[in-house]
Amino acid sequence: MGPTDPLTRWIARLREAGPPCGTGLSPTGAAEAWNAALDALDPAVLAELGERPGRPWRRVAIVAARGAFTAPIEWCAAFLAAGSSVGLKCPAGDETGRHLVGLSDDLPFEQIERPAVREADLAVAMGANETVARIAADRQGTTLCFGHRFSAAWITGTPLEPDPLLPQGWSVDPFAALAADLALYDTRGCLSPALVLTPRPPEEIARALAPWMAAAQARWPRGEVSPATHADIRARRALARATTGLVVDGDGWSIFGLLPQHVLPVALPRVAIVHQADLSALAPWAPHWSTLGVDAPHHGVPPTVRVCRIGRMQRPPLTRLHDGVDWLAATRQA
Amino acid sequence: MSPWSGVADTLSDRIAAWIDAALEGSAGPEPWEALALDIFRYQAERDPVLASLAERPVTTWTEIPAMPVGLFKDLPVGTVAPGEGVVSFQTSGTTGGGRGVHRLRSTALIDRAAWGWATQVIGEIPTRIVALLEDPATAPDSSLSHMIGSFPGTKSWCLRSGELAPRFDLGQDPVFLPATAFAAAAWLATDPGQPPAGSVAMITGGFKGRVHTLDERTLLSALLDLGWRVVREYGMTELSSQLWATESGPFRPPPWLVVRAADPATGDLLPPGQLGQLRFWDLANLDGSLAIETLDGGGVEADGSVWLHGRLPGAAVRGCSLTVEEAWARRTP
Numbered sequence: 001m002g003p004t005d006p007l008t009r010w011i012a013r014l015r016e017a018g019p020p021c022g023t024g025l026s027p028t029g030a031a032e033a034w035n036a037a038l039d040a041l042d043p044a045v046l047a048e049l050g051e052r053p054g055r056p057w058r059r060v061a062i063v064a065a066r067g068a069f070t071a072p073i074e075w076c077a078a079f080l081a082a083g084s085s086v087g088l089k090c091p092a093g094d095e096t097g098r099h100l101v102g103l104s105d106d107l108p109f110e111q112i113e114r115p116a117v118r119e120a121d122l123a124v125a126m127g128a129n130e131t132v133a134r135i136a137a138d139r140q141g142t143t144l145c146f147g148h149r150f151s152a153a154w155i156t157g158t159p160l161e162p163d164p165l166l167p168q169g170w171s172v173d174p175f176a177a178l179a180a181d182l183a184l185y186d187t188r189g190c191l192s193p194a195l196v197l198t199p200r201p202p203e204e205i206a207r208a209l210a211p212w213m214a215a216a217q218a219r220w221p222r223g224e225v226s227p228a229t230h231a232d233i234r235a236r237r238a239l240a241r242a243t244t245g246l247v248v249d250g251d252g253w254s255i256f257g258l259l260p261q262h263v264l265p266v267a268l269p270r271v272a273i274v275h276q277a278d279l280s281a282l283a284p285w286a287p288h289w290s291t292l293g294v295d296a297p298h299h300g301v302p303p304t305v306r307v308c309r310i311g312r313m314q315r316p317p318l319t320r321l322h323d324g325v326d327w328l329a330a331t332r333q334a
Numbered sequence: 335m336s337p338w339s340g341v342a343d344t345l346s347d348r349i350a351a352w353i354d355a356a357l358e359g360s361a362g363p364e365p366w367e368a369l370a371l372d373i374f375r376y377q378a379e380r381d382p383v384l385a386s387l388a389e390r391p392v393t394t395w396t397e398i399p400a401m402p403v404g405l406f407k408d409l410p411v412g413t414v415a416p417g418e419g420v421v422s423f424q425t426s427g428t429t430g431g432g433r434g435v436h437r438l439r440s441t442a443l444i445d446r447a448a449w450g451w452a453t454q455v456i457g458e459i460p461t462r463i464v465a466l467l468e469d470p471a472t473a474p475d476s477s478l479s480h481m482i483g484s485f486p487g488t489k490s491w492c493l494r495s496g497e498l499a500p501r502f503d504l505g506q507d508p509v510f511l512p513a514t515a516f517a518a519a520a521w522l523a524t525d526p527g528q529p530p531a532g533s534v535a536m537i538t539g540g541f542k543g544r545v546h547t548l549d550e551r552t553l554l555s556a557l558l559d560l561g562w563r564v565v566r567e568y569g570m571t572e573l574s575s576q577l578w579a580t581e582s583g584p585f586r587p588p589p590w591l592v593v594r595a596a597d598p599a600t601g602d603l604l605p606p607g608q609l610g611q612l613r614f615w616d617l618a619n620l621d622g623s624l625a626i627e628t629l630d631g632g633g634v635e636a637d638g639s640v641w642l643h644g645r646l647p648g649a650a651v652r653g654c655s656l657t658v659e660e661a662w663a664r665r666t667p
Binding site for chain 2: 129
């Protein structure tokens with residue numbers, strides 16, 4: 001891939017244009033998420049996709065989930081790099097499809113609706129489990145289904161090596177890196193740390209994390225929070241108050257301590273929910289576990305879970321298992 | 335003999351007197367706020383969960399902390415410890431795998447008020463009851479079945495393990511048909527004929543916590559088209575009193591139950607007419623929690639009547655991560 005390559009030009013235009021409207025994030029938050037998604041598009045990996053054995057899928061349909069505005073970028077880029085024609089279906093009223101396709105005038109890339117999803121040779125469906133199952137049932141061809149997932153962090157307080165992927169000053173202190181992971185996408189996506197597990201007393205974690213949560217809010221202010229989500233936050237705060245008493249509230253962020261028996265892997269925007277518990281606490285949700293961000297050795301993680309250093313949870317490389325699937329291999333037919 | 339003792343016994347007498355006066359159309363025998371504060375103090379001394387939610391000394395009723403309904407799933411809420419209660423009503427679990435529990439020493443206050451307030455709002459209703467609900471004898475944890483069971487009249491129960499009885503006859507005389515929205519929708523799908531003249535259908539709940547909500551208007555229209563007079567009820571397992579409405583009007587809470595909309599972000603109470611997160615202060619909730627914070631949205635008029643708007647909006651912007659409902663539902667043992 002070179003600068004004249006259509007895919008390279010598309011990525012450059014995306015970077016220049018910035019994120020679409022209506023992301024729900026603050027302008028700086030949306031820009032950070034947008035650039036993180038584009039930074040992950042490794043030209044060498046994309047170039048290699050076109051040279052892999054096998055044939056590209058002729059027509060691929062990508063069905064994006066509402067509220068996950070950067071998720072389709074890497075999927076579209078990978079299938080386009082592999083030589084497929086790509087159709088993108090976004091939820092009604094979502095600007096992402098128009099934005100991505102509108103900047104790709106010389107690529108085999110278009111917005112599509114449900115009939116075209118049905119007719120595509122391969123479909124990639126993202127969203128609620130019921131939604132992706134319905135899409136798969138409505139088709140004859142292969143469908144890769146990616147339902148709702150959650151992620152978690154394992155934090156011990158061990159300092160890290162500098163990480164060039166993170167903003168300067170945010171990568172060495174594990175609490176800074178954790179705050180960055182919590183801030184990116186406002187903790188919205190399935191790669192966000194829905195909860196923090198630690199062997200240490202949650203009060204210690206809260207003390208070390210609070211200044212970084214405030215710094216993250218100053219750098220990338222929190223965006224919109226829906227009434228339903230506010231209600232969820234209020235309920236978790238009440239549970240924390242009634243059990244551990246550990247509630248730290250800042251402007252646009254919170255840290256709650258909860259008991260291990262109250263583990264519930266639900267990400268809330270800019271809320272760090274800390275449990276003094278080991279990773280076995282997540283066993284009841286193992287099939288829905290996407291990513292674990294760590295600052296120290298760990299054990300008890302299912303093999304399908306992507307493990308990365310803290311700070312990189314929402315900055316995944318192209319080469320990885322996605323929810324246990326070798327998704328890059330799926331860009332070519334056998 | 336009273337199921338309560340000591341302070342609770344005195345409070346139950348004061349609450350009963352308040353309910354009786356209200357049902358007779360009289361002013362309460364004492365200020366509502368004074369009784370509410372005394373109930374709260376009694377509850378806070380015995381319920382550490384409630385006590386923990388009071389961030390400052392409570393001197394007015396608006397400062398009484400409202401218990402989020404979700405906490406009934408996570409913790410033993412109320413003044414009755416597990417195993418102590420005579421009755422344990424449980425939430426349906428439609429909002430996920432966990433079921434909240436409302437423990438009571440007695441249903442006397444519930445039973446005292448339910449029928450009286452219902453008929454004050456919706457008028458006379460037939461005393462021949464065909465309920466699209468579980469029989470309270472086999473579903474003693476259903477507060478809805480219990481309430482209908484407390485109504486006077488003959489009753490038949492047409493829901494068993496969540497399934498409608500295959501055949502039942504509405505007969506010739508006027509009938510009262512209480513049903514959840516989902517049970518009513520399932521029943522309408524069986525293509526029932528016209529009801530006996532003077533019959534009344536009651537639709538309640540059934541929408542909260544469902545990912546795919548029914549169109550309530552369509553459901554009510556279908557019943558009206560068949561010839562039913564339609565009334566609506568709003569109740570919660572965590573409450574002891576109910577709100578009633580005609581087919582299209584706002585819900586009316588009884589005088590001993592105060593409803594307010596709150597800003598979900600700050601918790602601040604909103605002026606009349608503004609939409610927010612609904613909270614209830616129910617004097618009849620002696621054993622549970624006087625104040626309840628729901629997950630429902632709505633507005634409260636200056637006269638206290640309530641417009642319901644279903645679940646609070648906004649779950650869609652959660653992207654690809656698990657929702658609270660999904661997390662509960664997908665938990666494996």
